[in-house]
Amino acid sequence: MCNCDTGGDDRRSCYPSSLTDEVWAVLEPLMPVRDRRKGGAARRYGDRLVLDAVFFVLRSGCQWRMIPRDLLPWDAAYRWFRTWAADGTIDRVHDALRDQVRIQAGRQADPSAAVLDAQSIKSSEGGQARGFDMGKKTTGRKRHLIVDTLGLLLVVMVTSASVQDRVGGREILQRLAARFPSIALVWADGGYANSIVNGLLAWAKEKLGLVLEIVKRSDDVKGFQVLPRRWVVERTFGWLIRHRRLARDYERRTVNSETMIKLAMIRLMATRLAGQTVQWSNTSEREAARRLTVETHLAA
Template sequence: MPARDRSKGGAKRRYGDRLVLDAILFVVRSGCQWRMIPHDLLPWDAAYRWYRAWIADGTWDRVHDALRDQVRAGLGRDVDPSAAVIDAQSIKSSEGGQARGFDAGKRTTGRKRHIVVDTLGLLLVVVVTAASVQDRPGGKVVLSLLAQRFSSIALVWADGGYANQIDRSLIGWARQKLGLLLQIVKRTDDVKGFQVLPRRWVVERTFGWLVRNRRLARDYERLTLHSETMIKIAMIRLMTHRLTGQQIRWSNHNQRQAVRRLTAETLITA
């Protein structure tokens, strides 16, 4: 987190950055309302105030990008990726709020998350729009941001929704305007049901990582900027676990009950 300037005066902070961060991560992971933050952490308005302040000064972006670079370097990868995968996910949203629409294909009223990830599934760019925005118009926005921020990327994999046999304008636009090779990975028509597709499964896995955070299982934010920030915070949480050598285990009910019984037996025999 950025160092605080004490020269401006004012009262001493009552809550440290670690406590504020724990409260914000609690909201993302549990999906609770801000006002339902446990009292043993800190008042909800203090957590929300710092959450918004770190959005305004770009702290979340800097922390996210620094952690992504560390994860890539730790795995022996170049910090600057050379290839990426793009996809979009329609998600239901709460009533009201900015940019809310209807996705006729998915029959979903809410918003759409357009993301680009590297070959490890780490987030590079995210843009949240209304669900009514189609993949190709949304793809132009997110690819433009990708080209601005990552000049090292030359190849992007995508699914058939970004360019079909009739309209392949997005492929030509990406090549001419951005210098990106957009390669379409199509599924086999004669195979029914779920099918693991080369390269595309990476971004699908990232969506799976995101929705396991209850705050992201549905879009509860009033502003699309806050929706994008919540996605980055979820990835920050995941990357910090990786860097510290910890694993996020998504256990089921039976596994939790077994651990509790084992713990109880240990306490009794001790």
């Protein structure tokens, strides 16, 4: 059931991107508590309505100025988007949901292993950190992701597409080690073990205490191949680009790109915790879901 009540008698229209009552029940306890003792005018728009507007932009891919008028003014939605990103609200909500999903799946809140990969994506004209990926022949940006073994986001870093995987990998591994000291093993593809930078694996072990294990593709197999461990992060990339705002990088600043990725994962995790089902849309995702189910039963 969708309820877009702002808290008064005014009822707003509902869209497919609007939060259901069940999903909002998961998110509401994690939103910042307003301190009325600080004074000032009462807020005109509630947190749920603001999130509905932000998720409308994320799912539809529209410009902020094209938010429907029966939601709220675009500048109010964008202001709260920037405020929650700057004060750490989005990070806190995201991390809390990830811990809940891991615990619900029978895992410890602190992960011990992770998967690293990068994805080059086209961007709009101009903006911060825009370059050309010679390998993928793509002009835009690169998303460096580290996820846990469930595919949940641990660390994200958006750079110019011209940044090589090995260079970006070193930076994001440092961020991972600083935030998640419990992680000891990271899987990655062969691009992170190029002989030109011979010391990446040794550097990760010596400086960060991380074992970087390379999962290589078989030269005998042509076309699509589901690779052990690496399919987890590939599935996460698939989750992200279902959101039209993330199918191409439209953000002017890389920090906003990272925030949009976190918001996509917040919506996904809140939906899971609300008990709503996820429909697999293609063969690779169904195969990934089947493998995850098998691995979960074996671990149990």
